[in-house]
Amino acid sequence: xxxxxxxxxxxxxxxxxxxxxxxxxxxxxxxxxxxxxxxxxxxxxxxxxxxxxxxxxxxxxxxxxxxxxxxxxxxxxxxxxxxxxxxxxxxxxxxxxxxxxxxxxxxxxxxxxxxxxxxxxxxxxxxxxxxxxxxxxxxxxxxxxxxxxxxxxxxxxxxxxxxxxxxx
Numbered sequence: 544x545x546x547x548x549x550x551x552x553x554x555x556x557x558x559x560x561x562x563x564x565x566x567x568x569x570x571x572x573x574x575x576x577x578x579x580x581x582x583x584x585x586x587x588x589x590x591x592x593x594x595x596x597x598x599x600x601x602x603x604x605x606x607x608x609x610x611x612x613x614x615x616x617x618x619x620x621x622x623x624x625x626x627x628x629x630x631x632x633x634x635x636x637x638x639x640x641x642x643x644x645x646x647x648x649x650x651x652x653x654x655x656x657x658x659x660x661x662x663x664x665x666x667x668x669x670x671x672x673x674x675x676x677x678x679x680x681x682x683x684x685x686x687x688x689x690x691x692x693x694x695x696x697x698x699x700x701x702x703x704x705x706x707x708x709x710x711x
Contacts, residue, residue: 603683614690617683618697621675626697637671641697658688 607613625637654660668674
């Protein structure tokens with residue numbers, strides 16, 4: 544009786560091993576098939592192009608390399624989510640940034656409005672605003688301040704800026 548039980552266990556082990564080898568072989572064949580398909584695939588929208596777009600998005604350079612256009616992009620990604628018409632009207636406490644440099648003092652700190660105090664406020668944040676000290680470098684801050692000083696600042700919620708990646 545023990546002999547038959549041992550034989551069954553052995554057969555089960557052999558079957559499991561054969562199944563595992565079969566799965567491994569199938570995986571290898573599929574992997575080789577996929578790599579050969581990738582090698583013959585057209586390269587019009589290659590990984591390098593996608594990587595370039597990703598780098599441009601990450602560095603806020605899809606609309607411009609620097610200045611007003613780049614500042615608008617940083618504003619849209621970092622600031623607009625709180626400083627827009629909808630959240631301001633809902634009373635979330637976000638201060639409207641349109642006409643910021645026309646004011647005498649910052650609403651939250653009472654300091655005079657100039658590049659240094661605005662940049663310090665953005666870097667330091669507040670209980671209701673995240674700190675961008677480690678997120679925005681000096682170049683990012685300079686471009687954002689150019690945009691906040693401009694007449695184009697703080698686009699209307701009904702007319703957001705044009706998406707440069709949209710093709711029609």
